Amino acid sequence: MENAFSAREFRNALGLFATGVAVATASNHRHRAGITINSFASVSLSPPLVLFSAAKTLNSIDTFNDAAGFTINVLSADQASLSAQFAKAGEDKWLNVGTAAGKHGGIVITPCLVSFDCKLHAKCDGGDHVIFIGEVTDIIDGTGDQPLLYFRGSYRDLAPRSGARLAA
Numbered sequence: 001m002e003n004a005f006s007a008r009e010f011r012n013a014l015g016l017f018a019t020g021v022a023v024a025t026a027s028n029h030r031h032r033a034g035i036t037i038n039s040f041a042s043v044s045l046s047p048p049l050v051l052f053s054a055a056k057t058l059n060s061i062d063t064f065n066d067a068a069g070f071t072i073n074v075l076s077a078d079q080a081s082l083s084a085q086f087a088k089a090g091e092d093k094w095l096n097v098g099t100a101a102g103k104h105g106g107i108v109i110t111p112c113l114v115s116f117d118c119k120l121h122a123k124c125d126g127g128d129h130v131i132f133i134g135e136v137t138d139i140i141d142g143t144g145d146q147p148l149l150y151f152r153g154s155y156r157d158l159a160p161r162s163g164a165r166l167a168a
């Protein structure tokens with residue numbers, strides 16, 4: 001069926017939904033994968049489930065598909081260059097990146113705002129993306145308290161609402 005909008009209009013409209021930025025990581029016996037994502041979302045509190053979607057065309061899609069799990073590393077406000085590093089297709093993304101092993105093949109990036117280490121719960125077809133749902137087994141607190149934000153195709157900073165009343 002024809003859509004009533006162009007691909008560009010769809011992308012522009014999606015860009016109005018402000019998000020955080022994270023790096024999803026996974027590994028198999030041969031490769032380490034890391035991609036910048038903003039498709040991260042919470043799914044369930046009990047059990048604790050989260051999801052992200054990965055393009056089927058990624059160089060690293062086989063690594064994500066093979067892995068027993070993944071790690072979501074939420075970036076801080078001062079990590080825009082790390083986000084750009086993990087958004088470049090095929091580059092050596094791991095130069096000067098601090099890492100620790102996750103429990104299920106994911107890679108914890110240090111430092112970052114917070115990491116969710118996940119065991120794979122389910123994988124679903126999502127059109128030109130694969131939706132990975134993970135059960136969070138560990139939360140690794142990071143440093144910093146300000147998130148990196150993404151809105152209308154640009155990185156943004158969190159700012160207090162002008163005229164906002166403080167909660168009593």
Ligand SMILES: Cc1cc2nc3c(=O)[nH]c(=O)nc-3n(C[C@H](O)[C@H](O)[C@H](O)COP(=O)(O)O)c2cc1C
Binds near residue numbers: 039083
């Ligand atoms: C802010 C931002 C958000 C992104 N979100 C996603 C995403 O949710 N899913 C995805 O597949 N790619 C996303 N990308 C693009 C991937 O990061 C990029 O295609 C990937 O790193 C290429 O990796 P590869 O070398 O495995 O192909 C995003 C890029 C940016 C800059």
